[in-house]
Amino acid sequence: xxxxxxxxxxxxxxxxxxxxxxxxxxxxxxxxxxxxxxxxxxxxxxxxxxxxxxxxxxxxxxxxxxxxxxxxxxxxxxxxxxxxxxxxxxxxxxxxxxxxxxxxxxxxxxxxxxxxxxxxxxxxxxxxxxxxxxxxxxxxxxxxxxxxxxxxxxxxxxxxxxxxxxxx
Amino acid sequence: xxxxxxxxxxxxxxxxxxxxxxxxxxxxxxxxxxxxxxxxxxxxxxxxxxxxxxxxxxxxxxxxxxxxxxxxxxxxxxxxxxxxxxxxxxxxxxxxxxxxxxxxxxxxxxxxxxxxxxxxxxxxxxxxxxxxxxxxxxxxxxxxxxxxxxxxxxxxxxxxxxxxxxxxxxxxxxxxxxxxxxxxxxxxxxxxxxxxxxxxxxxxxxxxxxxxxxxxxxxxxxxxxxxxxxxxxxxxxxxxxxxxxxxxxxxxxxxxxxxxxxxxxxxxxxxxxxxxxxxxxxxxxxxxxxxxxxxxxxxxxxxxxxxxxxx
Numbered sequence: 001x002x003x004x005x006x007x008x009x010x011x012x013x014x015x016x017x018x019x020x021x022x023x024x025x026x027x028x029x030x031x032x033x034x035x036x037x038x039x040x041x042x043x044x045x046x047x048x049x050x051x052x053x054x055x056x057x058x059x060x061x062x063x064x065x066x067x068x069x070x071x072x073x074x075x076x077x078x079x080x081x082x083x084x085x086x087x088x089x090x091x092x093x094x095x096x097x098x099x100x101x102x103x104x105x106x107x108x109x110x111x112x113x114x115x116x117x118x119x120x121x122x123x124x125x126x127x128x129x130x131x132x133x134x135x136x137x138x139x140x141x142x143x144x145x146x147x148x149x150x151x152x153x154x155x156x157x158x159x160x161x162x163x164x165x166x167x168x
Numbered sequence: 169x170x171x172x173x174x175x176x177x178x179x180x181x182x183x184x185x186x187x188x189x190x191x192x193x194x195x196x197x198x199x200x201x202x203x204x205x206x207x208x209x210x211x212x213x214x215x216x217x218x219x220x221x222x223x224x225x226x227x228x229x230x231x232x233x234x235x236x237x238x239x240x241x242x243x244x245x246x247x248x249x250x251x252x253x254x255x256x257x258x259x260x261x262x263x264x265x266x267x268x269x270x271x272x273x274x275x276x277x278x279x280x281x282x283x284x285x286x287x288x289x290x291x292x293x294x295x296x297x298x299x300x301x302x303x304x305x306x307x308x309x310x311x312x313x314x315x316x317x318x319x320x321x322x323x324x325x326x327x328x329x330x331x332x333x334x335x336x337x338x339x340x341x342x343x344x345x346x347x348x349x350x351x352x353x354x355x356x357x358x359x360x361x362x363x364x365x366x367x368x369x370x371x372x373x374x375x376x377x378x379x380x381x382x383x384x385x386x387x388x389x390x391x392x393x394x395x396x397x398x399x400x401x402x403x404x405x406x407x408x409x410x411x412x413x414x415x416x417x418x419x420x421x422x423x424x425x426x427x428x429x430x431x432x433x434x435x436x437x438x439x440x441x442x443x444x445x446x447x448x449x450x451x452x453x454x455x456x457x458x459x460x461x462x463x464x465x466x467x468x469x470x471x472x473x474x475x476x477x478x479x
Contacts, residue, residue: 068398086394087401119405121389121451123463124344128391128405 032126038156039081040113040132040163047147047167053078054168057098064092064110084156086130090114090138097145109146114138115156122158132156134163278367284326294324297432299472304338314340314455318355320472328366332359332377338457346392347405353385355458361420371432371476377420381440383457384413407451414456415444424474432474441465 044054055078061071063085070082070093085091095109115132122129134154141149148167156163265273304316318336325331339352359379365372391405422436445453445462453462460466 063398066399070398083398085399085401086396086403087399091399117403118450119394119403121347121349121391121405121407121454123454123461124342124347124349127345127347128394130394130403 034158041081042164043079045167060096062094107144109142109144112140129158296477297322297474299474301470303471313342330361340455348390349454351387353457355383357381371426373424379418381416410448412446412453416440416442430476435471438468
């Protein structure tokens with residue numbers, strides 16, 4: 001009699017756990033936190049003092065061949081994030097600085113990034129994204145204000161990272 | 169919610185498990201009282217060892233046939249045979265022993281088991297069991313995009329060590345936000361369980377285990393084109409037959425208990441850590457057969473129906 005009770009008790013608890021198992025397995029928490037697209041991150045430095053970040057008074061960035069303004073007269077800028085052209089292997093940015101009060105001239109620079117694109121499948125929750133690998137040998141830029149450009153990390157993904165140093 | 173449910177179910181079943189095994193201890197001690205006298209502990213034989221004789225379900229008649237099968241004749245055989253043939257089983261089980269005497273016998277039994285060497289225990293093979301997981305198929309039935317089915321073979325070495333081999337098949341056909349991921353492949357696990365309650369020598373096991381898992385598989389990814397909203401243009405994400413493989417380690421904790429005859433049931437929780445996944449140039453596998461989502465360490469729950477093979 002006592003033996004039977006034990007059997008039924010074990011059976012009962014096993015079934016309970018079976019049901020609880022379904023509850024626990026049934027709760028999925030699939031979600032994704034990511035940027036919509038890979039962005040090239042630029043840090044600004046002074047050529048004279050490469051350890052300290054430089055703050056630009058005002059900056060506007062346009063994407064060439066479009067009328068899209070990527071950054072519009074942003075003030076006190078020490079870093080920027082710029083999207084890359086997902087359908088071509090290069091992107092041209094036009095940087096417009098604040099008007100020089102002494103000369104009343106508005107200086108501009110152009111930066112051309114060349115890269116290899118790689119459409120990626122990340123996961124079911126995060127979907128797809130384009131990854132870019134910058135070609136360090138094919139970076140072009142004018143030197144009106146910019147003095148130097150250094151690629152720190154050539155891989156650009158949907159994850160935030162520091163990629164390029166600009167020296168003024 | 170998940171953690172609470174897991175804790176609750178674990179505590180509940182563990183309580184029942186302890187309750188069941190301790191209560192049966194007294195019954196088994198009464199049954200084997202005469203046999204203790206008949207079989208000296210000095211010589212070890214896997215089939216006639218104290219550990220095998222102290223099985224909960226071993227009746228005097230079974231012991232009698234066990235001795236005959238071995239074809240051994242000892243001084244004690246005549247005592248055993250005489251006792252079992254002339255006395256019905258009921259008479260034997262009704263012998264009342266004082267709690268002190270029971271405790272003394274139990275201590276002696278455990279001491280004997282402890283004195284057995286590791287090799288002696290390994291040699292004491294006690295049947296195999298196969299089990300089938302129910303959670304994987306049930307989840308698929310209730311709408312999950314993946315199916316996991318597996319069969320497990322466990323070898324019982326004196327109720328203490330259990331070498332385990334698992335062969336499974338998993339498939340995933342997931343569509344999320346228009347992105348399709350498809351794979352199907354077999355997987356395997358190999359490892360060992362250790363029964364924490366091996367001294368009780370019954371079918372109620374509380375075990376800890378380690379596993380190594382492996383799967384080699386191919387997968388397809390098909391996604392709607394990626395549109396560039398600034399410059400225009402699109403990118404296609406369509407990769408077929410991407411080849412990959414994965415290795416992982418698991419730690420397992422679980423229980424099993426007898427339901428009826430050779431049928432047992434049990435559950436286990438496993439914590440899995442990936443130790444290597446082959447990624448491709450444009451994709452990495454989202455679902456790994458036998459492991460689940462390729463997103464860091466993961467847990468898995470299995471509920472098994474177990475059959476003790478007559479081997």
